[in-house]
Amino acid sequence: MFTIGDFARLGRVSVRMLRHYDSIGLLRPASVDPHTGYRYYTADQLRRLNRVIALKELGFTLAQVQAILDDVLDVAELRGMLRLRRAQLEAQVAADTARLAGIGARLRMIETEGRMTTEDVVLKQLPSVRLAELSATARSYQTPDIGPVIQPLYPELFRRLAAAGIQPSGPGIAWYAPAGAADGEAVVVHAGVTVAGDPGAAADVAVVDLPAVDAAATIVHRGSMDEVERSMAVLARWIEEHGYRADGFAREVYLDYCQDDPDNGVTELQLPVRPA
Template sequence: MFKIGDFSKLSRVSVKMLRHYDQLGLLKPAYVDPFSEYRYYSADQLPRLNRILALKDLGLTLEQIARVLDENISGEQLRGMLTLKRAEIEQQVRAELNRLARIETRLRQIEGEGTLPAHDIVLRTVPAQLVAGLRQSIEADSAVAPLFDELETYVARHKARAARAPLLLCHESEHRARLDLEVVVPLTNAIPASARVTVYELPGIEAACIVFTGPYDVRMAEAAAALFRWADAHAYQAAGPTREVFLRFGADDLGFPLPAAYLTHEPAAYVTELQLPLRRAPARQA
């Protein structure tokens, strides 16, 4: 019988781990002195320890290994466990490769600009929400505010304004001279539509997002362009109209229940989130 230190040298497994495996019931010592509590291992416990190491090497958790070893799992079940584990690892490898691509993008940005870019693109899931929308083709950005006024007034009359940020959908129109825009506000419950206002559930999306601080000037267009470049570089396609979410904006208080935190009179303090809905682009080459 080996004391734990000798068995540790024999097996190249640390004393800490041997004690840990004992505690988990993975590998009980062949004998424990009842007075000194010393653990004594026998050489023929090495195959079991090796099996533990081999299974650990495949990525199984110690708990799973205990099940495999002690509940003499059938070959079928074991195959299922390994197949599942393989799927998990494949998933993880894909995630790591994506991460590598993002790091590459960042590195190129730093090469080009000498530092971090002004905007950070974040991939996130945006939940679906019930909204009222008012869509119109307009000529200039300045025509947006009256649309919001009209929509907010309509929604306020039905007392259905949810205390979340309003947004703007930039529909793609073929004739680019005019902008095909839809102003949207979230609702607490369904209300009747009107000739101009539609009520529907805005779908949840996966989106690349940029949060943008400051007035609606050329830098916002740059941010939007950066979103499209990013999507392209990471093999995504747009999956719906771009969304501009007005997290803090300038408006007279119309009496709707938005906390004051949403409002400011300082254009430099405006906060807008650009969301580009995404879907995986078809692979370009194998």
């Protein structure tokens, strides 16, 4: 048998952790010297220790770990717990991946700040346009929150239009509006495409007429919308330099919509403005 110190080194854990596991009944020593109180463990107990560590790293509480190892849970309950934890981890990985992409985009924007120019910004009127659209609510207007919401809307929109035999008459246009939530952060994401006529009932989509805009600062953004902040920064500089004030959310006109290759996308950003 092994002393608690030797067993801790073999299991690559701390002596303090083993004492805690003993106190809660999760991993009792094989024997305890009645005179000295020294704890002794067997090599076979490393199997249980390894399972405890593995389940902890999956995010289970020590109480859940004990229930699993002591067969308190039946197979169905264990399967349900594992599936739930897998879904939680997958969601966390997706969120972390989106967060990393956002950080990368911000870093690239910072790196190009000194080379940004407002020469490509054009002030123009926007005509009214009819859209067939689907909408959903995003937690905020931040890119990591918008992307996962808008991305599935367009394939579904095009599928419904195609099933109804309706062809778009112009580019896709995304627009945004406050969701009216108490915290003021949520936005309604409208994924639309230009159409003629009224395909709403036939295609099971909403039809809206975006009103004309007297003045909008516009710029063509090339590349993934995950990096749209750099183009928005150029718009912000132009608006400030020319004595305007932003008036709401920017529309996104997808001049070249590349869902499978977003780095090659071409999008015109149209931000309504008014005199400051």
